[in-house]
Amino acid sequence: MTYCCGILVRDGLVMMADTRTNAGLDNISTFRKLHIFKDPGERIMAIATAGNLAITQSVISTLNEGLEDPETGERETLMNAPTMFQAAQRIGRAIREVHKLEGNALRAEDISFDVSFLFGGQIKGARMRLFMIYTAGNFIECTTDTPYLQIGEHKYGKPVLDRAISYDVDLYDALKVGLVSMDSTMRSNLGVGMPIDILLVRPDALDAELDYRIEAGEPYFHDLRSRWSAALRAAHQSIPRPPYGNVK
Amino acid sequence: MTYCCGILVRDGLVMMADTRTNAGLDNISTFRKLHIFKDPGERIMAIATAGNLAITQSVISTLNEGLEDPETGERETLMNAPTMFQAAQRIGRAIREVHKLEGNALRAEDISFDVSFLFGGQIKGARMRLFMIYTAGNFIECTTDTPYLQIGEHKYGKPVLDRAISYDVDLYDALKVGLVSMDSTMRSNLGVGMPIDILLVRPDALDAELDYRIEAGEPYFHDLRSRWSAALRAAHQSIPRPPYGNVK
Numbered sequence: 374m375t376y377c378c379g380i381l382v383r384d385g386l387v388m389m390a391d392t393r394t395n396a397g398l399d400n401i402s403t404f405r406k407l408h409i410f411k412d413p414g415e416r417i418m419a420i421a422t423a424g425n426l427a428i429t430q431s432v433i434s435t436l437n438e439g440l441e442d443p444e445t446g447e448r449e450t451l452m453n454a455p456t457m458f459q460a461a462q463r464i465g466r467a468i469r470e471v472h473k474l475e476g477n478a479l480r481a482e483d484i485s486f487d488v489s490f491l492f493g494g495q496i497k498g499a500r501m502r503l504f505m506i507y508t509a510g511n512f513i514e515c516t517t518d519t520p521y522l523q524i525g526e527h528k529y530g531k532p533v534l535d536r537a538i539s540y541d542v543d544l545y546d547a548l549k550v551g552l553v554s555m556d557s558t559m560r561s562n563l564g565v566g567m568p569i570d571i572l573l574v575r576p577d578a579l580d581a582e583l584d585y586r587i588e589a590g591e592p593y594f595h596d597l598r599s600r601w602s603a604a605l606r607a608a609h610q611s612i613p614r615p616p617y618g619n620v621k
Numbered sequence: 622m623t624y625c626c627g628i629l630v631r632d633g634l635v636m637m638a639d640t641r642t643n644a645g646l647d648n649i650s651t652f653r654k655l656h657i658f659k660d661p662g663e664r665i666m667a668i669a670t671a672g673n674l675a676i677t678q679s680v681i682s683t684l685n686e687g688l689e690d691p692e693t694g695e696r697e698t699l700m701n702a703p704t705m706f707q708a709a710q711r712i713g714r715a716i717r718e719v720h721k722l723e724g725n726a727l728r729a730e731d732i733s734f735d736v737s738f739l740f741g742g743q744i745k746g747a748r749m750r751l752f753m754i755y756t757a758g759n760f761i762e763c764t765t766d767t768p769y770l771q772i773g774e775h776k777y778g779k780p781v782l783d784r785a786i787s788y789d790v791d792l793y794d795a796l797k798v799g800l801v802s803m804d805s806t807m808r809s810n811l812g813v814g815m816p817i818d819i820l821l822v823r824p825d826a827l828d829a830e831l832d833y834r835i836e837a838g839e840p841y842f843h844d845l846r847s848r849w850s851a852a853l854r855a856a857h858q859s860i861p862r863p864p865y866g867n868v869k
Contacts, residue, residue, distance in 0.1 A: 528776035532805040536853050545862040553857060557780040571865075585865050597860055604856030605784050609801060612848045614793040616841055617819075617833050 374564025375406060375525035377421035378534070378551050379491040381503040381515045384544035385575040385582065386493045389551050390421040391559070393566035407570040408433055410451045410494075413580040418451055418460060418494030419572050423525035424487050424508075425479075428471055432488070435467040457502040461492050465510030472508075489524040494574065501576050521551075529561040530554030544573060544582070549597070552587075556598050569594070622812025623654060623773035625669035626782070626799050627739040629751040629763045632792035633823040633830065634741045637799050638669040639807070641814035655818040656681055658699045658742075661828040666699055666708060666742030667820050671773035672735050672756075673727075676719055680736070683715040705750040709740050713758030720756075737772040742822065749824050769799075777809040778802030792821060792830070797845070800835075804846050817842070 377390040390407040404426060411417040420436075422429035439448030440463060447453075454460035468488065476486050486508060493503040503515040505522040515522050517540040523531065530553075537550040548571065558565045573583035587594045625638040638655040652674060659665040668684075670677035687696030688711060695701075702708035716736065724734050734756060741751040751763040753770040763770050765788040771779065778801075785798040796819065806813045821831035835842045 528809070529780055531809050532777055532780070533853065533857070535808055536850055537857050543862075546857075548863050549860055550857055552863070553860075560783055561776070561779050583865050593861075593864055597863075600860045601856065602784055604852075604859055605781065608849065608852030608856050609781070609785050609794075609798055611852055612797055612801075612845055613841075614791075615796050615800070615845075617831050 374562055375423040376527065376530060376555060376558040376562075376565045377406060377423055377491055377524045378521060378527075378530065378554055379421065379493050379503045379505075379515065379523075380521040380534075380538055380547045380551055381493065381501065382520050382538070382540050382542055382544065382547050383576075384542070384547070385573060385578075386495075386501055386503060387544065387547045387551050387571070387573055388419050388421055388491060388493055389548075389555060389569055389571045391555065391565045392568050392570065393564060394426050395564055398563070401566075403566075403568070405570060407572060409572060409581065409584060411580065412452060414497070415579060416452070416494065416496040417574055417579055417581060418457070418492065418496075419574075420464065421491040421524065423489045425484065428475065428486065428488050429490070431471045431475070432464070432467045432490070435470055436464065440466055440470065454496075456499060457492075457494060457496055457504075460494075460496075461504045461506060461512050461514075464490055464492055464506050465512060468506065468508065468510045491522055491524055495576065495579060497579055501574070526558055526562045526565055530558040533557060544575065548573060548583075552594060552597055553601050556594075556601060622810055623671040624775065624778060624803060624806040624810075624813040625654060625671055625739055625772045626769060626778065626802055627669065627741050627751045627753075627763065627771075628769040628782075628786055628795045628799055629741065629749065630768055630786070630788050630790055630792065630795050631824075632790075632795070633821060633826075634743075634749055634751060635792065635795045635799050635819070635821055636667050636669055636739060636741050637796075637803060637817055637819045639803065639813045640816050640818065641812060642674050643812055646811070649814075651814075651816070653818060655820060657820060657829065657832060659828065660700060662745070663827060664700070664742065664744045665822055665827055665829060666705070666740065666744075667822075668712065669739040669772065671737045673732065676716075676723065676734065676736050677738070679719045679723070680712070680715045680738070683718055684712065688714055688718065702744075704747060705740075705742060705744055705752075708742075708744075709752045709754060709760050709762075712738055712740055712754050713760060716754065716756065716758045739770055739772055743824065743827060745827055749822070774806055774810045774813055778806040781805060792823065796821060796831075800842060800845055801849050804842075804849060
C-alpha cells in the first residue's frame with residue numbers, strides 16, 4: 374500500500390509520499406516513491422507513485438529513457454516537455470507503453486494493472502500545476518476549489534485535508550496538515566510507513582525549497598504526532614456531551 | 622453506502638447508523654438500518670446493517686419470522702435465543718438462508734452478495750456483548766483492547782475512534798466521539814447521510830437509555846459539527862510549523 378498527497382496552494386506546492394511497499398504482510402520493504410526531475414532555474418517536476426511497484430518503476434524508467442516521437446524520432450522526456458500539460462500527457466503515454474508490454478502477462482497471472490501518479494511542478498514562464506494520472510493514462514488537474522490530490526490509501530487522511538487545506542494556507546502549514554494526514558493514514562494502515570519523502574516548491578523558484586526525508590523517530594514529526602493526538606483529545610473533550618434525553 | 626459504528630465500553634453500548642441508501646447517485650433514499658429487539662427487563666439487542674438493502678432486510682425479516690430448528694421444529698428468533706453468542710449464530714444462519722435462496726439469481730445479475738452486520742446487546746444475567754457478522758455468517762466479537770466495531774464506509778471515521786475511544790470513556794463521551802466519526806464520514810462520502818439513528822444501553826438496564834433519531838439540522842449535532850471543525854483548525858494551528866531547512 375501507499376499514501377501520497379499533493380497540495381497546491383497560492384504559496385506553492387507540497388508533495389509527499391511514504392516509502393513502504395509490501396507483497397503480503399510478510400514481505401515489507403522501503404522504496405522511494407517520490408521522484409524529482411529538475412533543471413534549477415528552468416523547471417522542477419515531481420512524480421509520486423502508487424500501485425504495483427514493478428509497473429510504476431517501469432513507467433519512471435520509460436520516462437527517463439524518453440518516448441520516441443513517431444514523426445520526428447525525437448526522445449520525449451519530462452525534461453524537454455514544452456508544458457506541464459504535455460509532460461502529464463507523456464506520463465500517460467508511458468503508462469500505456471508499459472501496459473502494452475506487460476498488461477497481458479500480468480492479466481494471465483491475475484495481477485491487476487493498477488497504478489496512479491501525482492505529477493506536480495513548474496516550467497519557467499508558466500504557472501505551477503498539479504495533476505493526478507490514472508491507470509488508463511488519463512488525468513485530472515488540481516484546482517483552487519479543492520487544492521489537493523491524493524493517491525493510494527487516501528481515505529483515512531482525507532478528513533483533515535478537507536477541513537484544513539484551502540488555497541490560501543501558508544506553504545509550511547500545508548506541509549504540516551499533510552503530515553497530519555500522513556500520520557492518520559499510518560496509524561490505520563500498516564501498509565503505509567516511514568520514512569516519508571517530502572518536497573516543497575515555491576512559485577517561480579524553479580528549484581526545491583525543501584527536498585527532505587523524514588526518518589522514523591525524527592523529533593519534529595514525533596512531536597507533531599503526539600501534539601495532534603493530544604489536540605484531538607482536547608478537541609472532543611471541549612465539545613459538550615449530547616443532551617439527548619431518555620427517549621424510551 | 623452506509624456507515625454504522627458500535628462502541629462497547631465499561632459504561633455501556635453505543636450503536637449508530639446512518640439512513641442513506643442509494644442505487645446510483647441519482648437514486649437516493651432514507652431507510653432505517655438500526656433495528657432494535659427488546660423485552661424490557663429481560664433483553665435488549667440491536668442490529669445495524671450494511672450492504673445490499675434487499676439482502677439485509679430479508680435477513681431481518683427471516684430473523685423476525687424465526688429459523689426452524691430441524692430437530693425440535695421450534696422457531697428460533699433473537700427474542701428466544703438463550704445467549705448473545707447463539708443469537709449472533711442465528712443471524713449468521715439467517716444470512717446463509719437468504720444466500721441459499723437469492724445467491725444464484727443475484728450472481729446471474731452480477732450483483733455481489735455482500736452484507737455485514739453489527740449486533741450488540743445484553744440478555745438478563747449475562748454480560749453485554751457486541752459482534753460484527755460477515756457475509757459468510759461468521760463473526761468476531763469486540764474486546765476491551767479495541768472497544769469498537771464499524772461496518773460500511775469505515776475508513777474516514779476510524780482515526781478519531783482510534784485516538785479517542787478506550788474502554789474507560791464515559792458512555793455519552795463515546796456517543797459524542799461516535800458522532801464525530803459519523804460526521805467525518807458524511808463529509809467525505811455522499812453515500813452516508815442524515816438522519817442518524819442512535820441507541821445507548823447501560824449495562825444491566827435491559828432497556829434503551831436512549832433510542833433517538835438525529836434529524837438534519839438538529840441543533841446539538843449541528844453545533845458538534847461546527848465545534849469539531851473549529852477545534853481541528855485550532856488543533857493544527859497549535860502545532861509548530863515544520864522546522865526543516867532548505868536542503869537543496
